[in-house]
Amino acid sequence: MKKILGDKWNLVIFMGPALLVYIGIILIPFFLSFYYSLTDWNGISRQINFVGFENFIRIFTNDPQFSTSFWFSTKLSIIVVVLTNILGFTFAYLLVQPLKLRNLWRTIFFLPNVLGGLILGFIWQFVFRQGFAAIGELTNIPFFQLYWLSTPNTAFWGIVIVSVWQGVGYVMIIYIAGLINIPKDYIEAARVDGASGMYMLKRIIFPLIMPAITVCLFWSINMTYKIFDLNYSLTGGGPYKSSESVALNIYFEAYQNFNYGIGSAKAIVFLLIVAIITGIQVYMTKKKEVRM
Amino acid sequence: MFGKISKIKLFSIECILFLCAILFFVPFYFVVVNSFKGLDEVLRNTAALPERLTLENFRTAWSQLDFFKVLLNTSIITLFSNIGVIIISSMAAYWMVRKRTKFTAIVFVMFVCSMVIPFQSIMIPIVQVIRNIGLMNTHAGLILTYIGLACAFSTFLFHGFIRSIPEEIEEAALIDGCSRIGVFWRIVFPMLIPIISTVLILNTFWFWNDFQVQLLLLHSSELHTIQLAINSLFGEHVMRWELALPALMMGTLPAIIVFLLLQKYIIAGVASGGIKG
Numbered sequence: 307m308k309k310i311l312g313d314k315w316n317l318v319i320f321m322g323p324a325l326l327v328y329i330g331i332i333l334i335p336f337f338l339s340f341y342y343s344l345t346d347w348n349g350i351s352r353q354i355n356f357v358g359f360e361n362f363i364r365i366f367t368n369d370p371q372f373s374t375s376f377w378f379s380t381k382l383s384i385i386v387v388v389l390t391n392i393l394g395f396t397f398a399y400l401l402v403q404p405l406k407l408r409n410l411w412r413t414i415f416f417l418p419n420v421l422g423g424l425i426l427g428f429i430w431q432f433v434f435r436q437g438f439a440a441i442g443e444l445t446n447i448p449f450f451q452l453y454w455l456s457t458p459n460t461a462f463w464g465i466v467i468v469s470v471w472q473g474v475g476y477v478m479i480i481y482i483a484g485l486i487n488i489p490k491d492y493i494e495a496a497r498v499d500g501a502s503g504m505y506m507l508k509r510i511i512f513p514l515i516m517p518a519i520t521v522c523l524f525w526s527i528n529m530t531y532k533i534f535d536l537n538y539s540l541t542g543g544g545p546y547k548s549s550e551s552v553a554l555n556i557y558f559e560a561y562q563n564f565n566y567g568i569g570s571a572k573a574i575v576f577l578l579i580v581a582i583i584t585g586i587q588v589y590m591t592k593k594k595e596v597r598m
Numbered sequence: 599m600f601g602k603i604s605k606i607k608l609f610s611i612e613c614i615l616f617l618c619a620i621l622f623f624v625p626f627y628f629v630v631v632n633s634f635k636g637l638d639e640v641l642r643n644t645a646a647l648p649e650r651l652t653l654e655n656f657r658t659a660w661s662q663l664d665f666f667k668v669l670l671n672t673s674i675i676t677l678f679s680n681i682g683v684i685i686i687s688s689m690a691a692y693w694m695v696r697k698r699t700k701f702t703a704i705v706f707v708m709f710v711c712s713m714v715i716p717f718q719s720i721m722i723p724i725v726q727v728i729r730n731i732g733l734m735n736t737h738a739g740l741i742l743t744y745i746g747l748a749c750a751f752s753t754f755l756f757h758g759f760i761r762s763i764p765e766e767i768e769e770a771a772l773i774d775g776c777s778r779i780g781v782f783w784r785i786v787f788p789m790l791i792p793i794i795s796t797v798l799i800l801n802t803f804w805f806w807n808d809f810q811v812q813l814l815l816l817h818s819s820e821l822h823t824i825q826l827a828i829n830s831l832f833g834e835h836v837m838r839w840e841l842a843l844p845a846l847m848m849g850t851l852p853a854i855i856v857f858l859l860l861q862k863y864i865i866a867g868v869a870s871g872g873i874k875g
Contacts, residue, residue, distance in 0.1 A: 313697070316693070316778045316779070317693065317697070319689070319779060320689045320690060320692060320693035320778075320782075321689075321690050321693050321694075321702070321705070323685075323686040323689070323690075324686040324687060324689070324690035324749050324753060325690070325705065327686065327742065327745050327746040327749055328708075328709070328712075328746060328749055328750065330727060330731075330742075330746060331724060331727070331742065331743055331745075331746020331747060332712050332715065332720065332746055332747070332750070333708075333712075334723070334727060335720035335721075335722075335723035335724045335726075335727055336712075336715065336719075336720055336723075338720075338723035338726065338727075339719060339720055339722065339723050342722060342723065349722075397615075397618075400611050400614070400615060401615075403603055403608060403611060404603075404608065405608060405611060405612055405615070406612065407612060407615075410619075411615045411618075411619055412865070413858070413861060414619045414622055414623060415618070415619070415622060416857075416865065417622070417626075417854070417857070418622070420803060420807075420853045420854065420856075420857040420864075421807065421850050421853055421854070422806070422807025422808065422809060422825055422853075423807070423809065424807075424809040424825050424828065424829060425807075425825070425828060425846055425849050425850055428828065428832055428842065428846055429625050429626075429628075429629055429846055429850075430625060432628060432629065432632070432839060432842070432843065432846075433624070433625045433628050436628070436632070436640065436641065436644045436839065437624070437625070437628040437644055437645070439644070440643075440644035440645040441645060444645060471622065471625075476868065479865055479868045479869050480868070480869060482869070483869035483870075528716075531716075532716045532717065532718065534718070534809075534810045535807075535808070535809040535810055535825075538809070538810075539809075539829070539832070552718070553716070553718045553810075556718050556721075557718070557721075557810075560721075560722050561814075566722055569722055570722055570723075573718055573719040573720070573721070573722065574719065576716060576718060576719055577715060577716060577719035580714060580716050580719075581714050581715075584714050585714075
């Protein structure tokens with residue numbers, strides 16, 4: 307009897323605090339988000355009217371900016387995820403060779419990742435505005451003479467450049483860990499059988515580092531699809547709201563337009579889409595993993 | 599790795615990486631050299647080294663940012679959020695591993711599922727919750743939010759690690775009359791050091807560098823963190839680069855220094871956190 311009672315106490319002591327903050331910060335807000343999305347609340351007034359699915363209908367039929375933002379975030383994610391992973395894997399593949407300076411290179415490629423998106427965005431604002439202009443004057447290369455942050459197309463690619471620059475180091479580290487863990491005899495056996503170059507990469511190395519690929523894709527999709535800080539400081543969504551990510555769009559809807567109801571409806575749609583995308587991705591790559 | 603590779607090939611790889619490293623370094627170069635210049639020199643001669651070295655810009659930026667205060671604020675927030683997350687997540691994970699019941703299994707699944715929820719999907723109500731418990735615009739409110747946002751993933755990492763710890767020693771101690779809490783703190787917790795360092799590293803960079811949560815929860819300038827102070831500096835002095843650049847450099851230095859000092863552990867932490875995630 308005493309033992310059972312003791313267990314109840316222990317349950318409260320061990321799980322209580324975690325459950326409490328989890329319920330307060332994740333669970334309650336999660337359900338409140340659904341509730342707000344069905345109302346016309348502006349965040350301040352005491353009057354909250356239930357409006358059914360009106361907010362959702364409005365988002366899909368009468369809010370061109372939201373679809374612009376979705377398209378922007380989706381396009382950005384696809385390009386950034388592909389580039390980051392190709393470049394990160396290439397660096398990792400080169401860095402597992404017996405190079406003299408490999409720790410130095412690894413440090414340099416990882417460095418942007420230890421800084422926050424907000425600061426990186428401001429740093430690159432300076433690089434795009436002043437730095438590139440200076441290089442353009444010295445070299446006359448057209449690439450550096452563009453007004454990077456002033457046209458929609460270049461602003462988009464500006465965010466791509468900075469995101470890839472920031473993310474490569476992180477996926478590189480995970481790919482290195484994956485490559486190092488491949489048992490040497492697998493590689494040797496394949497080599498004896500005559501595998502080399504692309505064949506080795508496609509048939510031996512990629513399948514064996516599939517868990518690392520799963521993690522890196524998951525991480526980079528999440529990182530880019532939810533981009534806020536970097537977007538906020540580098541372009542602020544401009545020019546003409548062309549580079550406004552979904553996260554930024556939701557933020558502006560709630561805290562500049564004071565439409566908590568519509569903002570919450572957008573948040574719910576965003577949640578569903580993120581869940582579906584990451585679900586599909588994890589399912590697809592997990593399926594390809596092989597057991598060692 | 600992957601078979602023998604000729605010296606020439608290795609050398610050319612080093613050269614390629616050298617070029618990439620220079621490209622990676624360009625933004626830092628621009629910030630560092632220009633943070634010593636006056637505004638006209640910045641605009642006139644962006645790519646060149648500064649004509650003279652003076653710390654004048656840094657002195658101005660330091661007082662504009664109130665740098666000591668924001669550094670202290672950021673440190674307090676990061677420190678207490680970390681302590682909170684580590685204590686509550688490790689304890690919860692321990693209980694979930696050792697007492698497998700329907701209840702703990704459901705909680706674990708809920709924790710894992712909530713890891714895909716984007717912050718933006720729950721940020722509006724989070725602000726309301728924090729406001730309603732009277733912690734709006736306080737460090738405590740921000741710390742509590744960070745703990746809540748980080749606890750699911752941290753518990754997940756602890757869970758995976760504790761599963762690999764054999765139970766025998768604990769059972770012996772329990773039979774000897776040691777309480778569960780005693781067992782946890784004296785025997786289990788010290789064995790968690792490797793995973794604690796992973797959790798600590800991943801969360802520290804997040805709390806330190808995050809801007810969005812802070813933007814929503816802290817308003818008064820006395821409470822400002824590095825990120826918020828830099829943001830308001832940019833808002834007030836648009837294009838005053840001679841002020842902004844030293845501020846940016848000061849804002850990045852703490853993280854860069856910590857990274858360079860603890861590189862080995864940080865990279866190991868990222869690698870193991872990634873693999874388990």
